[in-house]
Amino acid sequence: MAEVVLNQVTKKFGPVTAVRDLSLTVADSEFVVLLGPTGAGKTTTLRLVSGLERAEAGSISIAGIDVTRLEPAARDVAMVFQQFSLYPHYTVFDNLAFPLRSPLRRLPEPQVEERVRAVASLLRIEPKLKNKATHLSGGEMQRVAIGRALVREPAVFLMDEPLSSLDAKLRADLRIEMKRIQLDLGATILYVTHDQVEAMTMADRIGVLREGALVQIGTPRQIYAEPDSLYVANRLGSPQINELPVGSLGIMDGPAGAATIGVRPEDVVLGGGGGAGRVLTVEPLGAETVILLEVAGSRVHALAGPGPMLRPQDSTTVRVIPGTTLFFDREGRRLPWAARSERPDRGELRHGT
Numbered sequence: 001m002a003e004v005v006l007n008q009v010t011k012k013f014g015p016v017t018a019v020r021d022l023s024l025t026v027a028d029s030e031f032v033v034l035l036g037p038t039g040a041g042k043t044t045t046l047r048l049v050s051g052l053e054r055a056e057a058g059s060i061s062i063a064g065i066d067v068t069r070l071e072p073a074a075r076d077v078a079m080v081f082q083q084f085s086l087y088p089h090y091t092v093f094d095n096l097a098f099p100l101r102s103p104l105r106r107l108p109e110p111q112v113e114e115r116v117r118a119v120a121s122l123l124r125i126e127p128k129l130k131n132k133a134t135h136l137s138g139g140e141m142q143r144v145a146i147g148r149a150l151v152r153e154p155a156v157f158l159m160d161e162p163l164s165s166l167d168a169k170l171r172a173d174l175r176i177e178m179k180r181i182q183l184d185l186g187a188t189i190l191y192v193t194h195d196q197v198e199a200m201t202m203a204d205r206i207g208v209l210r211e212g213a214l215v216q217i218g219t220p221r222q223i224y225a226e227p228d229s230l231y232v233a234n235r236l237g238s239p240q241i242n243e244l245p246v247g248s249l250g251i252m253d254g255p256a257g258a259a260t261i262g263v264r265p266e267d268v269v270l271g272g273g274g275g276a277g278r279v280l281t282v283e284p285l286g287a288e289t290v291i292l293l294e295v296a297g298s299r300v301h302a303l304a305g306p307g308p309m310l311r312p313q314d315s316t317t318v319r320v321i322p323g324t325t326l327f328f329d330r331e332g333r334r335l336p337w338a339a340r341s342e343r344p345d346r347g348e349l350r351h352g353t
């Protein structure tokens, strides 16, 4: 596997700058997830690395080789898309063997057999090797599509929402398998998703894109707990971070120039003293309950345990765990605030890691 380096890459489509002066290094064996709303430039970034698009400016290297002007076939990358893109009338075996039998490689048949079986075992689809691709479930099809990328043993995997067409249960299963395979193979992966859980659980680092520019990159925990801006803070967390005017929820301190406070729903405590709130809606999710409240004219989301259950129109008290508040200026940039050093470490508190 190999390191991927994008150096000040820009890609325009007519008047639209899809990727803007983007510099990003994906280390050897690293799993980097790109996050951002629709149109942020995620797919274009993958296509630039794969060679399906050409950059107007900047350079791209893979394993130390400048590939900026190389054709896709010469770049040793494999792309997995949201759509399965299998040959429907081929068996699973032949679908997996296809890239190895291509004129470019023409691997001897015994080696094809060996590699296909190894990948099928890794993806746990061995019993299906003789099935026609059309006789598979959605999850099995997507496994074969991923397998077709794996058999090639490319330097880099580029994955564009590979799990998004699957149902929630399959997505959860494949998420775990993909991470296992990545660790087993030491694969370098650049991965695009809209799914926060995928980003949080699979990524070594998350890069957040905004209008084609990389605005922050860090571990999932850094992106979640230490966002540089409200924009980044809003990319992770469900429900989203509460954005409130300074002075809300009894938080009277804060740095000069603060315009907005950001409070994660899990840091809002109900019923333990504080300001008065009125429950608007209650969504029990099993292990957690999402409660929307009105507090002094603002809407606030809180994340509570499974019970005892509040009901709409109930009155309760609302406060914030001290030291958990983030402060932002008028432009949405995070402002440092010393009191935050006293905050409990959320990750350790919640997950015991």
Ligand SMILES: Nc1ncnc2c1ncn2[C@@H]1O[C@H](COP(=O)(O)OP(=O)(O)OP(=O)(O)O)[C@@H](O)[C@H]1O
Pocket (backbone or CB within 6 Å): 013, 016, 017, 018, 036, 037, 038, 039, 040, 041, 042, 043, 044, 045
């Ligand atoms: N082939 C193209 N021709 C013209 N404009 C394009 C083309 N491909 C992408 N764009 C534009 O470039 C910008 C970035 O698109 P891109 O597909 O990279 O975003 P994205 O973050 O992947 O979005 P999504 O999450 O919707 O897939 C968008 O404004 C898009 O309309």
